[in-house]
Every structure is written in C-alpha cells, then in structure tokens.
Ligand SMILES: Cc1cc2nc3c(=O)[nH]c(=O)nc-3n(C[C@H](O)[C@H](O)[C@H](O)COP(=O)(O)OP(=O)(O)OC[C@H]3O[C@@H](n4cnc5c(N)ncnc54)[C@H](O)[C@@H]3O)c2cc1C
C-alpha cells in the first residue's frame with residue numbers, strides 16, 4: 001500500500017534500466033524499503049541495476065520485459081501482480097534515436113512509434129486492469145515536453161510522446177473513482193544516458209531532480225507535472241506561438 | 252447490493268482507495284458476506300473516525316455500520332446495543348435515563364464496533380481503563396461465518412484479541428456495555444494554566460487521581476523555557492445541586508447534532524502555521540490561571556470539535572495526520588524531546604493534547620499503557636516523513652508505541668517492537684482466518 005505520506009511498498013519499473021526510473025527507486029529508498037520489480041531487457045545493464053538497488057537494502061526482482069512484445073504484456077503484468085499489490089508502476093522505457101533517421105528510415109520510425117507509443121498503451125491497459133482490481137495504485141507515465149508542442153527538430157519522438165501523454169491523461173480521467181491514479185510527468189532535458197553527448201537545452205535537470213519531483217507529486221496525488229516546474233510556463237507560451245514564428249525559433 | 256467501487260479514506264483524508272461498500276446489511280447477512288468475501292476480503296467500517304486506513308479495504312468489501320439498535324438497560328445498568336450504534340445516539344438514549352458511558356473518545360461520532368475495534372480511550376483512562384474494559388460481552392461473527400459470544404470471562408483469548416484488534420478477528424454485531432449513573436448531562440470543570448511542561452507533568456502526576464476526567468492541551472508554539480505550556484482541564488459529572496439557570500431546568504440535556512458544517516474542502520489548507528499560532532495564543536490567553544466549579548455541557552467538555560461537521564476538510568486537499576504515542580511514566584524525557592522537535596519543525600504546524608494513562612489493559616493490540624500519551628495533528632506532506640520516522644525510533648526505544656487508530660504511515664518493521672503481542676495476533680489470524688477473509692489497507696500495510 002502507499003501510505004499517507006506517499007511512500008509505496010512495491011514499485012514496478014517498466015524500463016527498469018532507465019536512469020530516471022533508477023533515480024526514482026533510490027528516492028523512495030531514502031525513507032523506506034520498497035520492494036522493486038525491475039522489468040527490463042536482460043543484460044549487463046539490468047544486472048548492474050539489480051546489484052545497485054540490492055546494495056541499498058531493497059528486495060529486487062528482475063523480470064524480462066521487451067517493449068515491442070505487446071502480446072506478452074498481459075501475462076507478464078498479471079504474473080507480477082499475482083503475488084503482490086503493485087503500488088506504483090513507472091512507465092519509463094523509451095527511445096530517442098536519431099531525429100532525422102526517425103522519419104526517413106521506415107524501420108526506425110515504426111520502431112520508435114512502437115516503443116514510445118504502442119507499448120505504453122499496451123502496458124497502460126494491463127496496469128489499469130490490475131489497479132482497478134486492487135482498488136488503488138499509481139501509474140507514473142514519463143512523457144516529455146517534446147510532446148506538448150511537437151517541433152520540427154524531433155517530431156517523430158515528439159509525436160510519439162504526444163500520443164502517450166494524451167493516452168495517459170485520458171486513462172487518468174477514466175480511472176477516477178476506481179482508487180487507481182495516473183501521474184503524467186513532462187520533463188524537459190534530463191541528463192541521462194538517453195541524452196548523453198547532446199548539448200543540454202536550457203532548464204536542463206538531473207534524473208535525481210525528476211525523481212524528487214515525482215515522489216512529491218505521488219504523495220500529493222497530482223496528475224500532471226512539469227520538471228522543472230518553470231517548464232510549464234515556457235510550454236504554455238510556446239503552445240500559442242503562431243506556426244510561422246514557431247518555425248523560426250531556435251528550439 | 253452496491254457493487255460499484257467507492258473511494259474511501261479515514262478522518263485524515265489521506266491515502267484514498269476504492270472498495271465495494273455494502274450498505275444496509277442486517278446482522279444476519281454478515282456470515283454470508285464473509286464467506287463470499289473474495290480474494291481481497293472484507294472489513295467492517297464504523298463512522299470512519301480513525302485517521303488512517305483502518306476502515307478501508309482497497310479492492311475488497313467494506314461493510315458499513317449495522318443498523319443502530321439499543322435495548323432498554325438491564326437492572327444493573329448494562330445495555331445491549333448493535334455494533335453500528337454511535338456513541339452520539341447511545342448518549343442521547345442513556346442520558347434521559349440518568350446514565351452515561353464510562354469511556355468516551357474526543358468525538359461522539361464513533362460506533363460501538365469502532366470503539367471496541369480500536370479499544371478507544373477517553374479522558375477517564377487513568378480511572379476507568381479503556382472501552383474494552385466496559386464491555387460485558389460481545390457477539391462476533393468469525394471469518395468462517397460462525398457466531399461467537401465472547402467477553403472478559405468467556406473465551407478471553409478471542410475477546411482480548413478482538414479488543415483493539417482493528418476489525419481483523421471478526422465482525423462485531425452487538426455488545427453488552429456497562430454504563431454509569433449520572434445526575435446531570437453536565438460537568439463540573441477545573442481549569443488551570445500551567446507555564447511549562449514540568450509544571451503540567453507534575454500537576455497531572457500529583458493530582459489526576461482526584462478527578463475522573465483529565466487532559467491537557469499544549470501550546471506547540473511555545474519554545475525554550477515556555478516549552479509545553481498548557482491548559483489542563485479536569486472534571487467530574489456535575490450533581491443537580493451544582494446546576495443553575497437553564498441547565499437546572501433540564502439537567503439531563505442531551506448533546507445536539509452539529510450546528511455548523513464545512514461544506515467542501517478548500518483548494519488549500521486553512522490550518523496553517525499562522526492560523527494555528529493565532530489559535531494557540533488565543534486559547535492559552537483565554538484560559539484562566541485557575542478556575543473551579545465551571546459547569547460545561549457534555550459536548551463542550553468531551554467533544555468540542557463535534558460542533559462543526561466535517562472540520563477535517565479545513566486541512567485542505569492533502570489531508571492531515573495525527574501522531575499519537577505513549578511512553579512509560581518515567582520517560583517524560585521523550586515527551587519533552589518530541590515536543591522540542593515538533594515545536595522546532597519549520598515545515599509544519601501542530602495542535603497537541605497530552606494525557607496521563609492509567610495501567611494498560613489486556614487487549615493484545617490495544618494502545619493504552621501506563622504513562623504519557625501525546626497526540627499532535629499536522630497537515631500531511633512528504634516533509635513529515637523524516638521527522639515522524641525519527642519520532643517513531645525514540646518512542647520504540649523508550650518502550651512506547653504509536654496508536655493504530657491514528658496511524659497512516661509508520662514503518663512496518665517497528666510494529667513488533669511497539670506491539671510485542673503482534674506475533675501471537677498473527678498466529679491467531681492464521682488459525683481463524685487462513686484465507687484472509689478479513690483484510691484492510693491497514694492490515695496489508697503493516698502485515699498485521
Ligand atoms: C475528533 C476525534 C477525536 C478522537 N478522540 C479519540 C480519543 O480521545 N481516544 C481514542 O481512543 N480515539 C479517539 N479518536 C479515534 C476514534 O475514536 C477511533 O478511531 C474509533 O475507532 C472510530 O470509530 P468509528 O466507528 O469511526 O470506526 P472506524 O474508524 O470506521 O473503524 C475503526 C476500526 O474499527 C473496526 N470496526 C468498526 N466496526 C467494527 C465492527 N462492527 N466489528 C469489528 N470491527 C469493527 C474497523 O475495522 C477499524 O479497524 C478520535 C477521532 C476523532 C476524529
């Protein structure tokens with residue numbers, strides 16, 4: 001159960017090797033010892049993540065998760081929920097990829113849409129079934145400001161995030177009254193392995209900052225946050241910029 | 252039968268979850284409801300006055316109070332009531348008959364089932380013990396659907412596991428309660444202003460036994476030499492001779508329903524540092540240095556907050572917590588240290604009440620035990636995590652415990668230290684309820 005101060009007892013990380021997801025597990029571990037299920041592709045990165053969380057004294061279980069295997073998701077998530085409540089599930093997997101390839105190369109474009117949009121929808125449906133049955137639970141969906149107003153420079157990624165963002169906002173509405181909740185998180189530029197080697201955009205944050213904002217939002221029962229907070233104002237400004245001008249902005 | 256999930260929380264309005272609420276069930280339906288409870292079980296709910304998650308059951312069944320039934324008192328004054336009867340209704344029934352309940356918590360809006368389930372205490376604990384000590388017998392439906400009558404003299408093991416057992420041993424359907432004779436519905440109150448913690452502790456330790464009712468309100472804004480400055484209020488049931496004016500005309504006046512209500516939760520809490528400071532200051536200033544012989548109504552003395560319905564909404568959308576602990580009588584140092592930490596905390600704001608408990612009872616998971624109990628209210632927020640975790644450590648190390656009826660966040664690891672009979676309680680549940688037909692969010696959170 002999540003207690004009154006927003007501390008979960010079990011956390012499912014889908015995309016368990018994501019830097020943001022791991023920072024979240026560490027943030028919850030600071031004042032508690034939640035059981036963590038790392039759903040991720042097997043490999044060295046996952047082994048390292050299991051070991052790292054284990055060293056914090058957490059009980060960690062790794063399960064194989066491939067985002068594009070949507071047919072396997074229902075059984076996987078049911079099996080995780082069979083032996084425990086899922087207090088919080090973090091939908092953290094995602095790909096950024098090469099911006100130009102992602103609209104010119106057919107395979108790359110389709111793959112990106114599958115990982116960033118189709119797969120989140122797939123796990124979102126499975127998780128909402130589990131959490132409605134439980135009568136409680138929080139789905140944390142890592143969206144992005146890139147989806148709020150899709151720009152030319154990374155529109156394939158942005159469009160996939162716009163889709164998943166809309167789905168999870170709607171899912172949150174649909175789940176009202178069921179005890180289950182959805183928190184949509186829109187970070188700006190986060191320094192993680194996803195953005196490694198790229199020039200940081202302004203208002204950039206660390207994975208730890210995202211994690212702190214998410215743990216606070218889960219505790220307060222928020223349904224939508226921007227990280228950093230200032231991004232909200234920036235994006236609401238950008239949203240209304242006319243297309244001809246928007247096109248010329250250096251973003 | 253309502254099968255729609257409904258979102259429920261405790262009085263603190265934190266950690267809401269959805270369960271299927273079963274309304275208007277009669278006592279005869281309980282056995283079948285338990286047998287058909289399903290994988291997430293059932294929990295009985297009273298009036299939801301416990302602060303945390305004791306009376307909710309995410310994904311399971313929540314049984315609303317059984318209809319109120321009160322029989323005419325027997326010659327010895329004992330009275331049979333259904334578990335769904337509120338103390339408000341019971342008092343209104345008993346007072347015209349010149350009788351009263353020996354133990355009442357700080358609100359009348361609790362059910363008899365809830366009062367037994369949490370083994371509640373009142374201002375009289377040092378004299379009367381807790382609610383469980385006022386029960387002659389109770390009728391319980393066990394998780395397998397069988398009915399049992401238990402009491403201190405009849406199957407005491409099951410009885411004392413049920414008293415304070417947080418609804419997890421069975422559903423209480425009715426109880427026979429002892430009552431006390433009273434001449435009036437008023438109290439003769441003695442009020443004292445005390446300048447610091449030592450003064451109030453000494454006064455309570457020295458002369459509490461001269462009064463049936465005693466409790467102190469602490470100004471948490473006071474620091475340094477004034478730390479723990481308090482208003483101590485003690486009382487006795489007033490006799491008819493003590494009444495004058497309108498009270499004398501109708502000495503057995505019954506408590507009224509609330510006159511005011513908070514219609515909805517404002518988008519932000521109104522109980523803030525500055526409002527609490529003003530309240531604390533005003534309360535302390537208005538109290539007399541010493542006054543005796545003041546006549547107060549039952550509501551004013553026992554249930555001052557009941558005058559405003561839904562006052563819990565004033566804390567805003569994120570709700571609030573009450574942290575209540577008890578430590579042994581010789582560990583007043585812990586009370587002092589905790590008050591210091593609470594008064595020094597910048598994030599939050601607190602209202603606090605202090606009481607000296609008499610000897611603890613026999614309930615396996617009952618809260619009261621001889622010593623000092625302090626209850627502090629604070630708006631909920633993740634900023635409290637570190638502070639309350641530190642307080643828990645100090646309480647546990649001193650041989651104390653926190654109150655499950657108020658809890659919404661304790662670390663499960665500390666439970667067996669605070670409640671040494673918890674392992675036995677778990678074994679009993681394993682025997683009585685292997686399929687876990689009784690479950691609550693609390694039982695899942697703390698693995699009770
Ligand atoms: C303003 C205020 C002041 C308070 N002051 C005090 C005080 O001075 N002293 C004190 O001890 N407490 C105090 N409390 C707490 C309150 O007295 C207890 O939480 C009490 O148990 C609430 O009763 P309820 O009927 O609302 O029960 P609920 O809160 O609905 O349920 C409490 C527990 O009892 C169980 N239960 C309810 N009905 C049954 C049943 N039929 N069979 C089996 N189990 C059942 C539930 O499962 C749950 O575990 C106060 C609360 C408030 C809001």
Ligand SMILES: NC(=O)c1ccc[n+]([C@@H]2O[C@H](COP(=O)([O-])OP(=O)(O)OC[C@H]3O[C@@H](n4cnc5c(N)ncnc54)[C@H](OP(=O)(O)O)[C@@H]3O)[C@@H](O)[C@H]2O)c1
Pocket residue numbers: 015016017018019020021040041045046065066067068091092093094095115142143144145186187188189190191192193194195
């Ligand atoms: N970093 C940012 O600036 C930023 C900004 C806004 C939003 N976000 C979003 O935040 C989330 C977490 O990102 P992050 O910054 O933590 O990046 P990250 O460390 O790269 O994490 C992304 C994770 O997704 C997993 N993944 C990719 N494809 C997968 C697949 N097919 N199946 C299963 N798992 C797959 C990867 O797992 P493997 O280890 O198996 O490769 C990787 O660990 C993402 O959704 C991202 O879009 C990030």
